[in-house]
Amino acid sequence: MNEHDEILTLSAIAKNFGDKVALKHVDLSVRRGAVHVICGENGAGKSTLMNILAGIHQPSAGTIQLNGRAVTIPDPITASRLGIGMVHQHFTLVPSMTVAENIYLGRHIRKYGLFSDRKAMTGRAAELIERFNFRLDAEAPVRSLSVGQRQRVEILKALAFDAELLILDEPTAVLTPPEVDELIGIIDGLRSRGRTILFITHKLREVKAVSDVVTVIRRGESISTYPTATVSETDIARDMVGRNVFLVGRGDSAEPRRFGAPVLSLDGVSVTNSTGRLLLDAVSLDIRAGEIVGIAGVDGNGQTELAEAIVGLIETQAGTITLNGRDITTASVPERLQAGMGFVPEDRLDRGLSITMSVAENLAATNYSRAGLTRSGLVDVARRDEFASEKIAEFDVRGAVPATPAGQLSGGNMQKLVIARELNRDPDLLVICQPTRGLDIGAAEFIYSRMMAAADRGRAVLLISSELSEIFALSDRIGVMYSGQLLKVLDRKHADEVGVGQLMNGGVTAEAA
């Protein structure tokens, strides 16, 4: 292979943060014009590696070669001068500014060397959008854009400065399924224009859909590199986790499952917001003991409100909510949790955790009495930390001791904390939203097994997810929310992804059988 076919070569990269080893030994060579996926579980070191390339961190050991020359990348400005563009998972855009202004933020095109030349910037931005076929309005304020569109602005920001090598850090984590397809199209387009793309993900489906080459990283080491065409998802998963994984769903048992009495009943539940808009429109639903009901839908169609109305975080304006035969329509959140509910909110940073409090205190939050963490009115710190250690081990929360502030954990590990806390009380009804958002397969497999075990013990589970594959893998019945309404609740056996997908867009499909 000609040396110049390789745009980037990393040899024996290592990185320590204090005593913590983030990267042990990473070798990587990226071919020019390829889409190269870096695949690994949460905490494997993917983001650290990319931050080294972007000039945010410095490697503790090892060398970086760019176009055959050894380089050091002391800061992000150097990285961008070297032709490395980074698109972060969380966007860094100014909502009130236009697309063009954001693209040229901090590097405005100047007129007479002094004034910002808006017209030139807008023109150049439009040209750029045209060239890469991004379908954006250069003059639209970023505020008015969808998440997928905002991401395209981020990508343009990197492209505007002639990035040869584009790094996308978990770009699909924030996107809906159609937006993911669109992103994959964009990546194909960039590749055909000769750009090299490093794509970080832990979702196997994307690996197959997008990449030419895949490198698996596990616990700070590069484990294997394959041409994507010749490797199976199972092999990648095995390398990521370090053992064979089986992401099995609930499947169909030989004899039909028997469900108990309804644990949760919603009857005509409506929620209106302060401006009078109907967020939940007369939703009726029963969830029986031993049953997992999945609610699919595009984000923002009332799923969040459904969960919050059930848990009691928002007031309902009509209808009744019954838990185990008891009317809890006006009960407070603590009363409902006490009566046997568990709640895993969709956003762990928003409702799931207090990031400044310790792992132990976050785990203990709903478990003081149940887990016996207090003694004569005082918190038994030794017992609390022991409880936390047990949960950390049981749920394989990486990088945590009881005293670690929760905010220092990676997203997937935070999620494990929330789920560990809520499952500890073995609630009769588990309301679980986006359970595996940002989780790797190893962790998802584990969470799935815990949810299925809960159902097998006769608990009721309400699963709200925007991942259709997850809904289909786990649910006994599938409901679709659209514009505040629960459109239809289908038996999983009679539902298919195409039909449910149509319902998610508000379309109507003929119910099978």
Next chain:
Amino acid sequence: MAGVLIGTLKAIRAPLAAILLTLALGFVLVAFITDDPVQAYRDLLFANFDSVGNFALFLNRATPLLLIALGVIFSFRAGIFNVGGEGQLYAGAIATTVIGVMLGGLSPLILFPLAVAGGILAGAFLGWIPATLKIRLGVDEVVTTLMLNIIVLLFTSYLSNQVIRDTASYGAVSQMLPASIWLPDLPGVRGATSGIIVALVLAGVTWLVLFRTEWGAQLRASGTNLRFAKSVGIPADRRIITAMLVAGGFGGLAGALYVLGIGHRFEQNFSPDYGLVGLTCALLARVHPIGAVATSIFYAMMINGAAYMQISTDVPRSLVDLLTGLLVLLMTARPKLKWGRS
């Protein structure tokens, strides 16, 4: 127990380092002003220990500072930016005075607890107003607590000038409280209020409540992430209001103990801004009750020592204000300095 010790050390390490650095920089400044900077500094810090009288005055300043700081810690831990320490202090002081003066005929066994309770309740009431406004109507607590300070200050001026004024005395002071309900002196330190013992014990209690009870954990959860607190079934609104009742109660107690142990009567504008300085003590201690003991003592030393320094050298006592500014600057700059990095 070792864990507690390490935790405490960690909590006070940061303020301690900042204090030392402030003093070092301050020394350079003092050297410009006076020919004898060593003398000035010695007086500023150690004249407090020259005589029993000086030491007593120093303790009498530390007591209200520490109590107010503890109250502030409760409210800040619950996520309420309570800057009403001064008002709560005055409310407590005036309530205790009014009860003590008006009901002077009662047996001290009844009058003393009544006067103390009155002071605490008055302060708590002053904490309750902004908390309720915040929870029910979303009114910003910084504005309400600040404005309440002014209202209470003027109201107490009116009372001490018109209603309970001691007409035989010079200045706007109330009549004396019956000596039977005065707090005894600290054993062995003539003129020092035994209120300092109360304050120190309460610092320990505050730590215990905040960090070793479920109630404290719920309060801190509400303060760090309100939406999280509500999701895990914490009655966060109630916790926040209670935290402000406690915070106000601490301010009120500071006022009550001041009147009972130090002033023995209400004097108009008696506080040299204890409310604001107490707030500074709490913040410099990183909102930690044990750290607040250290910062309150340090501040009391400086405020009291400045008087001796001014007498013996030509350094003005307003040097303390300058040092305060430096200290705040250094504390907030600390994260960038990355001390003790491994």
